Amino acid sequence: MKHSRRITLGVAAIAASAALVLTGCSSSSGSDTTATSSDGSALTPVKLQLQWFTQAQFAGYYAALDQGYFKDEGLDVTIIEGGTDIVPQTQLADGAVDYAVAWVPKALASREQGAGITDVAQILQKSGTLQVSMADKNITTAADLKGKTVGNWGYGNEFEMFAGITKAGLDPANDVKLVQQAFDESGLLDGSIDAAQAETYNEYAQILETMNPATGKLYQPGDLNVIDWNTEGTAMLQDAIWANTEKLNSDQAYQDQTVKFLTAALKGWIYARDNPQKAADIVVAKGSQLGASHQLWQTNEINKLIWPSADGIGVIDDSSWKQTVSVAMTAKNLEGTTVITKEPDSDAYTNTYVQKALDALKGEGVDVTGTSYKPIDVTLTEGGK
Numbered sequence: 001m002k003h004s005r006r007i008t009l010g011v012a013a014i015a016a017s018a019a020l021v022l023t024g025c026s027s028s029s030g031s032d033t034t035a036t037s038s039d040g041s042a043l044t045p046v047k048l049q050l051q052w053f054t055q056a057q058f059a060g061y062y063a064a065l066d067q068g069y070f071k072d073e074g075l076d077v078t079i080i081e082g083g084t085d086i087v088p089q090t091q092l093a094d095g096a097v098d099y100a101v102a103w104v105p106k107a108l109a110s111r112e113q114g115a116g117i118t119d120v121a122q123i124l125q126k127s128g129t130l131q132v133s134m135a136d137k138n139i140t141t142a143a144d145l146k147g148k149t150v151g152n153w154g155y156g157n158e159f160e161m162f163a164g165i166t167k168a169g170l171d172p173a174n175d176v177k178l179v180q181q182a183f184d185e186s187g188l189l190d191g192s193i194d195a196a197q198a199e200t201y202n203e204y205a206q207i208l209e210t211m212n213p214a215t216g217k218l219y220q221p222g223d224l225n226v227i228d229w230n231t232e233g234t235a236m237l238q239d240a241i242w243a244n245t246e247k248l249n250s251d252q253a254y255q256d257q258t259v260k261f262l263t264a265a266l267k268g269w270i271y272a273r274d275n276p277q278k279a280a281d282i283v284v285a286k287g288s289q290l291g292a293s294h295q296l297w298q299t300n301e302i303n304k305l306i307w308p309s310a311d312g313i314g315v316i317d318d319s320s321w322k323q324t325v326s327v328a329m330t331a332k333n334l335e336g337t338t339v340i341t342k343e344p345d346s347d348a349y350t351n352t353y354v355q356k357a358l359d360a361l362k363g364e365g366v367d368v369t370g371t372s373y374k375p376i377d378v379t380l381t382e383g384g385k
Contacts, residue, residue, distance in 0.1 A: 035076050037071060037074055041074070043071065043074055043075060043076035044074055044075050044076065044257060045075075045076045045078070046070070046075045046076065046077045046078070046098045046099070046257065046261060047077075047078050047080055047096070047097040047098050047099075048061060048077060048078070048079050048080065048097065048098070048099050048100070048101070048261075049080045049082065049086070049088040049091045049092060049096070049097040049099070049100040049101065050079060050080065050081055050082045050088065050100075050101050051082045051088045051100075051101050051102050051103070051239075052081070052082045052083075053081050053082060053083065053288070053289065054081055054283060054286050054287055054288045054289075055202075055283060055288050055289075055290055055295065055298060056201070056279070056280055056283045056288070056290075056295045056296075056298035056299040056302060057201060057202070057239070057298060057302055058079075058101065058283075059268075059269075059272040059279040059280065059282070059283050059298075059299050059302065060123070060265060060266075060268040060269030060270075060271070060272045060279075061079055061101075061265060061268055062079065062268070062279075062282050062283050062286050063268040063269070063271045063272050063275075063278075063279045063282055064077075064264045064265050064267060064268025064269075064271070065077060065079065065268075066282045067267075067268065067271055069263075069264035069265075069267045069268055069271075070261070070264040070265075072264065073260035073261070073263055073264045074260060075257070075260055075261060075264065077261075077264075080097060087106075087110070088100035088101060088102045088242070089102045089106070089107045089110040089111075089115055089117050089242055090110060090115065092115075092117050092242055092243075092244060093110065093114075093115035093116055093117055093244075095244075098243075098244070098257075098261075099241055099242065099243055099258075099261060100117070100241075100242045101123075101239055101240070101241060101242070102239075102240065102242055103156075103236070103237070103238045103239065103240075104119065104122075104236060104237040104238065104240055104321075104324050105156065105159065105236050105237075105324060105327075105328045105339045105340075106156050106339075107119065107240070107242055108324075108325070108328055108339065108340050108344050108348065109156070109328075109339050109340055111344055111348060112340045112341065112342070112344070116244060116245040116246050117242045117243070117244065117245055118242060118243050118244075118245045118248055118347055118348065118349060118350055119240045119241070119242055119316060119348060119349035119350075120240075120241055120242065120243045120248075120258060120262065120349075120350060120352075120353045120354060121240060121241040121262050121265070121266070121314035121316075121353070121354040121357075122237060122240045122314060122315065122316040122317070122320075122321075122349075123239045123240060123241065123269065123306060123313070123314060124237065124238045124239040124240075124302070124305045124306060125237075125305060125306060125309055125317065125320065126230050126235065126304075126305045127160060127229050127230055127235035127236055127237070127238055127305075128199045128200040128201055128238060128301065128302075128305050129157070129160055129161075129197065129198075129199060129200075129229055129235070129238075130197070130198050130199070130200060130204060130226045130227060130228055130229075131145070131150070131161060131164075131195045131196070131197060131198075131226065131227040131229075132185070132188060132195065132196050132197075132198045132203075132204060132207065132224055132225070132226050132227075133148075133188070133194055133195040133196070133224065133225050133226075133227075134188070134223065134224060134225070135222065135223055135224055135225050137194050137195070137225070138225070139194065139195050139225055139227065140225050140227065141168065141227060141232070142164040142165055142167065142168035142170070142227055142232050143168040143169070143170065144227075145165060145168070145170065145175075145176050145194075145195060145227075146170055146175050146176065147175070147176070147177075148176055148177065148194040148195055149176075149177045149179060149192070149193050149194045149195075150165075150176045150177065150178055150179070150193070150194065150195050151178075151179050151180070151181030151187050151188070151193040151195065151196040151197055152178065152179075152180065152181060152197045153180065153181060153183060153197055154180045156339065157197065158197075158333055159236065159327060159328065159331045159333065159338075159339055160229040160234050160235060160236055160327065160331075161197065161229070161234075162331045162332065162333055163229075163234035163327045163330070163331035164227070164229055164232040164233075164234040166331065166332075167232065167233065167234055168232075172333075172334065173334055178334065179193065181193055181196055181197060184203065184206060185198060185203050185206050185207050185210075188207065189207070189210060195227070200301045200304070200305070201297070201298045201301035201302050201305070202298060204226070204301075205294055205297045205298065205301075205380060205384065206384070207219050207224065208220070208221070208380050209293075209294065209380050209381065209382055209383055209384045210382070211382060218380065218382060233323075234323075234327055234331070235320075235323070235324075236323070236324040236327050236328065237320055237321065237324045238305075240316075241262065241265065241314070243258050243353075245347050248347075248350070248353075249347070255353070258353045259353050259356045259357050259360070262314065262353055262354050262356075262357035263357040263360050263361060266313050266314055266354075266357055266358070266361060266368070267361060267366065269306060269313055270313065270361075270366060270367065270368070270370075272299060272302075272303065273303050273306070273307055273370055273373060276296065276299045276300055276303060276376055277296060277376075279299050280292065280295040280296040280298070280299040283295050283299070290384060291381070291383060291384035291385040292384075292385065293378065293379065293380050293381045293384050293385060294380070294384025294385075295384075296378050297378045297380055297384070300375050300376055300378050303373070303375060304375050306370075307370035307373035308369055308370045308371050308372075308373050309368070309369055309370055310369060310371075311369075312354075312355075312358040312368040312369055313358070313368055313369075313370070314354040314357070314358070315351055315354055315355070315358070316349050316350075316351055316354075321349060325340075325343060325344065327339075328340045329341070329342070329343070
């Protein structure tokens with residue numbers, strides 16, 4: 001079974017990595033191989049830093065490249081993969097890239113440490129993080145974790161879980177046995193972990209791509225229970241597009257570029273919504289290490305975290321933002337550390353640029369809310385092939 005490579009850098013790693021000169025990242029460009037538009041005018045070079053390697057978690061950006069949406073906006077975009085030694089928001093703050101994709105709490109931690117970055121489009125409207133257990137463990141809520149062995153990745157990924165356990169009236173230090181799990185689901189599958197951390201679009205699928213020795217067939221959703229932190233009320237916002245704060249406040253050209261970039265990127269996500277199979281195929285063609293059925297599952301699950309989007313894709317919902325900030329300021333890990341120690345300032349996010357991008361798309365007759373969106377059915381294969 002091929003286990004996916006996922007985010008491993010969080011709050012602690014952000015601080016350690018902020019002073020590093022980050023190198024060695026690979027990049028990919030789309031079908032746009034020239035630096036001129038169809039009318040011969042020069043394209044503006046733009047770099048987008050992802051938070052992890054090529055996979056359908058970022059399908060919208062690859063679709064925007066493949067379909068020429070960035071080029072239509074006069075931009076020559078290069079997508080730069082992430083990796084274990086790369087913190088996207090640090091790359092952005094240091095001026096190595098023009099935009100970055102990062103989870104909100106981790107980016108807020110970087111802002112508190114001095115990174116001048118602003119959330120300009122909130123792509124994922126819901127958290128994709130689950131706590132997964134085998135059905136016979138009867139773990140369906142955070143309160144059911146009492147006395148259980150509970151896995152988490154650490155590195156800043158654990159705060160939704162700590163907040164959920166605390167909200168359920170449990171003491172994380174005494175009422176549950178917390179263990180740091182591998183970046184796969186091996187602990188859950190071998191029985192050493194009762195409830196393991198997983199993303200809906202990635203590690204949860206890894207379980208469903210594994211043969212159940214009791215049945216001789218792949219695990220099914222009915223074999224599992226999940227705790228959804230959205231339901232528990234401690235979810236935090238995840239993938240967002242971040243821009244350079246200083247440039248947003250002082251550089252008109254960068255402001256205009258940001259609107260163009262978002263217009264194309266959002267159009268790419270809309271393409272992925274309406275063409276999930278084609279979007280998954282685009283990601284596979286870009287060199288993802290994950291299999292085709294896993295990529296289609298991931299595209300479908302990411303779409304579920306975006307759509308429908310009542311205010312328009314990318315708009316930052318104030319209530320969701322406040323909940324994220326609240327959890328980031330109050331949830332403590334076993335070391336007593338919170339993600340941030342104070343409220344972020346007014347430059348932490350803005351809907352100004354995404355609203356202009358949405359207005360441009362609506363002017364083209366593009367459906368930016370996906371009110372009638374329905375997910376597709378995806379059949380996983382062993383190993384996600």
